[in-house]
Amino acid sequence: MKRILMAFLAALALSAWAQGNLEIDTPAVATLKSSMQGRFGQLEPLFSAGAIGLTRDGRVELRDANQVPLAQRAATTSLLAAENRDRSALYQEIARANGHPEWERDIARTFGGRWIDKARSGWWVQDPAGNWTKK
Protein backbone atom coordinates (compact mmCIF):
# COMPACT_ATOMS: atom_id res chain seq x y z
CA MET A 1 0.00 0.00 0.00
CA LYS A 2 2.82 2.31 0.97
CA ARG A 3 4.49 1.55 -2.36
CA ILE A 4 1.37 2.59 -4.28
CA LEU A 5 1.13 5.79 -2.31
CA MET A 6 4.77 6.60 -3.00
CA ALA A 7 4.32 5.94 -6.71
CA PHE A 8 1.21 8.08 -6.73
CA LEU A 9 2.97 10.96 -4.99
CA ALA A 10 5.96 10.70 -7.31
CA ALA A 11 3.70 10.76 -10.38
CA LEU A 12 1.81 13.73 -8.97
CA ALA A 13 4.97 15.68 -8.21
CA LEU A 14 6.34 14.93 -11.66
CA SER A 15 3.18 16.11 -13.36
CA ALA A 16 3.06 19.29 -11.27
CA TRP A 17 6.66 20.00 -12.18
CA ALA A 18 6.02 19.25 -15.85
CA GLN A 19 3.09 21.65 -15.94
CA GLY A 20 4.81 24.35 -13.93
CA ASN A 21 7.77 24.81 -16.23
CA LEU A 22 8.63 24.77 -19.88
CA GLU A 23 12.03 23.56 -20.97
CA ILE A 24 14.03 26.62 -22.04
CA ASP A 25 17.54 25.58 -21.07
CA THR A 26 18.70 24.20 -24.39
CA PRO A 27 21.88 25.18 -26.25
CA ALA A 28 19.79 26.59 -29.12
CA VAL A 29 17.78 28.83 -26.76
CA ALA A 30 21.00 30.05 -25.13
CA THR A 31 22.49 30.92 -28.53
CA LEU A 32 19.34 32.76 -29.65
CA LYS A 33 19.13 34.64 -26.37
CA SER A 34 22.67 35.96 -26.59
CA SER A 35 22.21 36.83 -30.26
CA MET A 36 19.10 38.88 -29.43
CA GLN A 37 20.75 40.39 -26.39
CA GLY A 38 23.59 41.63 -28.59
CA ARG A 39 21.17 43.08 -31.11
CA PHE A 40 19.10 44.91 -28.53
CA GLY A 41 21.60 47.75 -28.32
CA GLN A 42 20.81 48.59 -31.94
CA LEU A 43 17.06 48.05 -31.62
CA GLU A 44 16.62 50.14 -28.48
CA PRO A 45 17.04 53.58 -30.13
CA LEU A 46 14.65 52.49 -32.88
CA PHE A 47 12.03 51.56 -30.30
CA SER A 48 12.51 54.86 -28.51
CA ALA A 49 12.25 56.82 -31.76
CA GLY A 50 9.01 55.06 -32.61
CA ALA A 51 10.46 53.68 -35.82
CA ILE A 52 9.74 50.10 -34.83
CA GLY A 53 7.17 48.46 -32.59
CA LEU A 54 6.21 45.18 -30.97
CA THR A 55 3.51 43.06 -32.58
CA ARG A 56 0.94 40.84 -30.89
CA ASP A 57 2.53 37.73 -32.33
CA GLY A 58 5.93 38.34 -30.75
CA ARG A 59 7.69 40.01 -33.65
CA VAL A 60 9.30 43.38 -34.31
CA GLU A 61 7.97 45.48 -37.17
CA LEU A 62 8.86 48.69 -38.93
CA ARG A 63 6.15 51.11 -37.90
CA ASP A 64 7.31 54.48 -39.20
CA ALA A 65 10.13 54.45 -41.71
CA ASN A 66 10.28 58.26 -41.60
CA GLN A 67 11.87 58.01 -38.15
CA VAL A 68 14.86 56.27 -39.70
CA PRO A 69 17.42 58.34 -41.62
CA LEU A 70 17.39 57.36 -45.28
CA ALA A 71 20.96 56.11 -45.14
CA GLN A 72 20.08 53.67 -42.35
CA ARG A 73 16.89 52.21 -43.76
CA ALA A 74 18.44 49.24 -45.50
CA ALA A 75 20.45 48.40 -42.38
CA THR A 76 17.30 48.70 -40.27
CA THR A 77 15.41 46.36 -42.56
CA SER A 78 18.05 43.67 -42.29
CA LEU A 79 18.32 44.24 -38.54
CA LEU A 80 14.59 43.60 -38.18
CA ALA A 81 14.78 40.56 -40.45
CA ALA A 82 17.58 39.12 -38.32
CA GLU A 83 15.68 39.81 -35.10
CA ASN A 84 12.50 38.20 -36.41
CA ARG A 85 14.46 35.20 -37.64
CA ASP A 86 15.85 34.73 -34.14
CA ARG A 87 12.43 35.20 -32.58
CA SER A 88 10.76 32.64 -34.85
CA ALA A 89 13.59 30.22 -34.20
CA LEU A 90 13.22 30.80 -30.45
CA TYR A 91 9.49 30.07 -30.40
CA GLN A 92 10.00 27.05 -32.61
CA GLU A 93 12.84 25.74 -30.46
CA ILE A 94 10.86 26.08 -27.22
CA ALA A 95 7.92 24.24 -28.79
CA ARG A 96 10.24 21.52 -30.07
CA ALA A 97 12.19 21.21 -26.79
CA ASN A 98 8.91 20.56 -24.99
CA GLY A 99 7.81 17.91 -27.42
CA HIS A 100 4.99 19.96 -28.94
CA PRO A 101 6.01 21.61 -32.22
CA GLU A 102 2.36 22.60 -32.67
CA TRP A 103 2.67 24.98 -29.70
CA GLU A 104 4.82 27.38 -31.72
CA ARG A 105 1.97 29.81 -32.46
CA ASP A 106 0.76 29.81 -28.86
CA ILE A 107 4.29 30.42 -27.64
CA ALA A 108 4.75 33.26 -30.12
CA ARG A 109 1.53 34.90 -28.90
CA THR A 110 2.46 34.41 -25.26
CA PHE A 111 5.83 36.05 -25.90
CA GLY A 112 4.08 38.80 -27.85
CA GLY A 113 2.01 39.69 -24.81
CA ARG A 114 4.99 39.59 -22.49
CA TRP A 115 7.31 41.67 -24.73
CA ILE A 116 4.53 44.27 -24.94
CA ASP A 117 3.93 44.18 -21.20
CA LYS A 118 7.60 44.75 -20.48
CA ALA A 119 8.08 47.41 -23.17
CA ARG A 120 9.12 50.82 -21.90
CA SER A 121 6.71 53.71 -21.92
CA GLY A 122 7.02 55.63 -25.15
CA TRP A 123 7.51 52.48 -27.21
CA TRP A 124 4.94 51.48 -29.79
CA VAL A 125 3.04 48.24 -29.40
CA GLN A 126 0.05 46.59 -31.05
CA ASP A 127 -3.22 46.49 -29.14
CA PRO A 128 -5.37 43.33 -29.26
CA ALA A 129 -7.02 44.58 -32.46
CA GLY A 130 -3.62 44.96 -34.12
CA ASN A 131 -3.52 48.77 -34.10
CA TRP A 132 -0.35 50.61 -33.08
CA THR A 133 -0.54 52.39 -29.75
CA LYS A 134 2.09 54.24 -27.78
CA LYS A 135 2.76 52.90 -24.31
Next chain:
Amino acid sequence: MPKLPACLLAALLAAGCVTINIYFPAAAAEKAADKIIDEVWQLKQNNPKPVPGESK
Protein backbone atom coordinates in the same frame (compact mmCIF):
# COMPACT_ATOMS: atom_id res chain seq x y z
CA MET B 1 -0.43 -6.18 -2.13
CA PRO B 2 1.11 -7.71 -5.27
CA LYS B 3 3.78 -5.66 -7.01
CA LEU B 4 2.27 -5.51 -10.47
CA PRO B 5 -0.83 -3.40 -9.71
CA ALA B 6 1.38 -0.78 -8.04
CA CYS B 7 3.48 -0.41 -11.16
CA LEU B 8 0.36 -0.43 -13.31
CA LEU B 9 -1.27 2.26 -11.22
CA ALA B 10 1.84 4.43 -11.38
CA ALA B 11 2.06 3.98 -15.15
CA LEU B 12 -1.60 4.89 -15.55
CA LEU B 13 -1.20 7.97 -13.42
CA ALA B 14 1.88 9.07 -15.32
CA ALA B 15 0.08 8.51 -18.62
CA GLY B 16 -2.84 10.56 -17.34
CA CYS B 17 -0.55 13.46 -16.48
CA VAL B 18 1.11 13.34 -19.89
CA THR B 19 -2.30 13.41 -21.52
CA ILE B 20 -3.28 16.51 -19.54
CA ASN B 21 -0.14 18.20 -20.82
CA ILE B 22 -1.30 18.23 -24.47
CA TYR B 23 -3.13 21.45 -23.62
CA PHE B 24 -0.96 24.50 -23.99
CA PRO B 25 0.41 25.44 -20.54
CA ALA B 26 -0.20 29.17 -20.74
CA ALA B 27 1.08 30.02 -17.25
CA ALA B 28 4.28 28.05 -17.75
CA ALA B 29 4.79 29.71 -21.13
CA GLU B 30 4.43 33.17 -19.57
CA LYS B 31 6.96 32.28 -16.93
CA ALA B 32 9.38 31.06 -19.58
CA ALA B 33 8.81 34.18 -21.67
CA ASP B 34 9.45 36.46 -18.68
CA LYS B 35 12.70 34.71 -17.92
CA ILE B 36 13.98 34.98 -21.48
CA ILE B 37 12.81 38.56 -22.04
CA ASP B 38 14.41 39.72 -18.79
CA GLU B 39 17.70 38.32 -20.04
CA VAL B 40 17.45 39.65 -23.59
CA TRP B 41 16.45 43.14 -22.44
CA GLN B 42 18.56 42.85 -19.28
CA LEU B 43 15.71 44.03 -17.10
CA LYS B 44 17.06 42.39 -13.97
CA GLN B 45 20.23 44.34 -13.24
CA ASN B 46 21.34 42.05 -10.42
CA ASN B 47 21.07 38.98 -12.65
CA PRO B 48 24.27 37.02 -12.75
CA LYS B 49 25.55 36.41 -16.24
CA PRO B 50 23.30 33.70 -17.71
CA VAL B 51 25.14 30.42 -17.89
CA PRO B 52 24.12 28.21 -20.81
CA GLY B 53 22.80 24.90 -19.58
CA GLU B 54 22.05 26.06 -16.05
CA SER B 55 19.16 24.04 -14.68
CA LYS B 56 16.43 25.40 -12.50
